[in-house]
Amino acid sequence: MIILENPNGIIDVSNEYFSILIGNAVSSCYGVAGMAPGNAVQGIAAFFGRKKIDHGVLVASNGHQLAIELHIIVMYGVNINEIVKSIIKKVRYTIEEATGLAVESVNVFVDGMKSE
């Protein structure tokens, strides 16, 4: 979770919030045909057909900074380098706009490809 301090108290933002926020942002990025499971829990959930919006998104925080992992499936015939740059830019912008936080790192894993 991320803890934001202000004179009136603290604001505790859970990692789940960031996961869903990022999941929504990535799902509208061009070239991303789908999301792959990021860990065993997500893999088992996907096996049983329970994919949430934050599928493929892993968020870690040390209380003040975020480290994000994205596991994406790309479309055949797209420039992966440019897609990944756009995704990272959008994720950073989405989090900064929503919470004002700077993201420490965004790591993108291309785990699969979808043909037409």
Next chain:
Amino acid sequence: MQNPIITGAMFKHMLQSAAQAMKAQETKVNELNVFPVPDGDTGSNMARTMSACALAVSSVDGDDDIGQVIQTAATALLRGARGNSGVILSIWMRGMSLVLKDQKKADGIAIAEALISGMEAAYKAVMKPVEGTILTVAKDAASAAVSQAKQSNDAEEVLGAAVMQAKATLSRTPDMLPVLKKAGWLILVGKGWLLSFLLCLLFWKAQKRSWKRWGNPLGLWGRLMSRKRRAFTLIVQN
């Protein structure tokens, strides 16, 4: 009926003209960039992407083979894509090339089918397509091309219908995407500021008052804007 069929040479020139047009409008398009990230690089990205395409097709020798030209263009766009907009252009062109790759020339029906294929490829490349973006414009343009192709198999008329519909849909996109409407308000407010300053200048000159009575035009504009600042803040926040 001037150009019922598009040849490879004509398509090559179309791509090169598009690249020059993108380059000419680069700064203006950069200023319009508000979605998905307002980083002001859409014009530059599209100009560079299309330049890579124009450079690649200039070396294509198949003057009568539109399939060869479009395949070269699709490959060049894939390699030379820059930014989100460049990727969309490459996906769209690749979709079109799937229809035209085995053809020597393209008539109205082929052009309409290619536009539909390009649009479908662009929609498939994103999990959640957002309406009000280039996808919507491409979809409506392709539909208009199909309607025109059913009436007349003239490639120029089909392309003309697609362009006209694209312009009409573009003007409606602020109603589909809230961030565009907000940006439109800011542009209008910016234009409003400029207009109000010019009106102050004209009013001051027309009245021919002394500087002591009305102050200089900049001061007059400043007093006018201080009253409008609260209204502007409300517009921006909403």
